Amino acid sequence: MDTIRLDDSKTLWERWQRNAIKNPEREAIVHCVAGEEPTRWTYRSLIETAKKISVKIREAGIRKGDVCAIIMHHNPMFYPLYLGISRTGALPAVLAYPNPRLHPEKFRQGVEGMSQRSGLDYILTETDLDPVIRPLIEKPGSTIKSVFFPLEWDIKNNIDPAADAEIEQISASVKENDPILLQHSSGTTGLQKPVVLSHRAILNHVENLGNGFRLTDNDKIVSWLPLYHDFGLIACLHIPLAYGITVVQINPFEWVLAPILLLEAITKERGTLTCLPNFAYNVLAEKIHDDELNEINLESMRLLVNAAEPVRHDSHQKFVAKFVKYGLNPLSLAVLYGMAEVTLGLTVTVPGKPITELVVDRNELSRGVVKLADNNSVKRVCVSSGRLLNGCEARIVDENRKDIADGLVGEVAVKSVSMFDGYRNYPEKTAEVVEDGWYFSGDYGFRYNDEFFIIGRKKDLIIVAGKNIYPEDIEDALNHLKGIIPGRVIAFGEEDEKMGTEQIAVIAETKAESEKEKNDLRMDILKAGMAIDINIHKVYLVPSRWLIKSSAGKPSRKANKERIMTNEDKQVWSR
């Protein structure tokens, strides 16, 4: 195996350029669209096009340090645009293209909230979004200076040498501790936390994570992950480009309709590594007909990395059972745990080795104690997230942020050489979660023989198919619905074992009594969810004063979820 020796580049642009000089004709990105021949960017063509785009970016008035939100469909021009922005010293921030389900006004509000928090300077998007975005620029107090449509830019002509030289000079002035990009946590109403990362953080991280993956020159990553998600952006764009290897990019919207696209791309392109949230293992194992798999060959794969949502033992089992006969090596399964605040990864399992699974006593675990199961136990299988990556540290702490012993469950606190410098324009939120250089993740887990096991969350975040959703967003959207007692609604995640992920459930207090009134209210709740691009899976309607309040006087998500899950209550209507 040809291990990759990384050079001493101080910025990402420098690294990308060096990779283009070293292997100009090597494929950097294979951009796939179903039913079409892929667009193949070599390192040379990618860098040359990025340079042309960087001139257009300068001409547009974008300057070093400006934050440029990119909102685009799956498009081959995305990559040189992203690199071109970076070359000028501006910061790309990839945002999701709005789903048709999302109400334009809600989308506008989301971008507005994000811009106020993150200080977005420019939006680079497609012409279709002009009517939605334009009013934001004209709004008093908006940080957004302009909107541009890079797909309309003419970049056929040769680059102007003077403009190119000027940008090269700017690029050379970028320091390793300067910011390279801005990532957002999910959410729709301004709850997003903007994370700014430096060149150094990314370069450190891709090196450490690449080592954790045992990356070699022969690796080829295949991904359908959206690039607005840190798992997609860091693991499946920054890592391959920084290592000078190839990544195959599949349209996320197409993958979810036709999951076989991933397996076909692996087979055709001889992929070696892919990254998947847990639900994808269920979808791939259970939602594709066998007769479509005749041509599939997974022998080239050496690593399938499960991350971005809780890892489930059953999902791995189903996946292996289905795909061993198509050449899958069961030892190619791996798990990664991390968060955007440390760039992406904190721990990873050892490639090529079995993933440690502990069968523990569920009741003891719920009391915070890790006890291996015996014959009398109600069992729970905990899947290891592996050991710490180089440059990372982690502790398990109690509610007072004091260390607790191995074998006890607590909050995971982390420190990393690729840690963020705090949330942008959000010092109060940063102060909540960072203390003495440690980031308190809000995830619950334990350490066992130096491996970390993540078992739950302190915060009420819901993770559906790898996407983080804040219950507050859903509650805000429902609170004013006619039929719901104002302020008396909560949202939470309900385990969907079949899909291998969480689904969204809500409990709302109502005065509705008849079956028709309750069904009508449920429809209103589902539609209100749709307007913010949230699919509400289950609705529980309860009478007035049913919801348990927290000490702060607000309905408690945790206590009410527990109540609804554990008790048969005739007062509860559900569908």
Added chain:
Amino acid sequence: MISPELKKVILTELNLDDFNLQDETMAPEVPGWDSLNHVNIILAVEKSFNVKFKSYEVLRLKNVGDLQKLVDLKTGK
């Protein structure tokens, strides 16, 4: 025109009593029909009509009318 049989399969899978499904109705307009659920709806339709769709056929579907046409094609209607 959407057949009562297809409408029933879709509404049952989405746990809806009724919804005005027209030829031009697209998934994002229907409560519960998101990308995660799409694959379950397709499998339910296949099971109910005893047909199998290829992934590329599913990718080409733009609305419920297209799904109806695909079902008709597969069932020889």
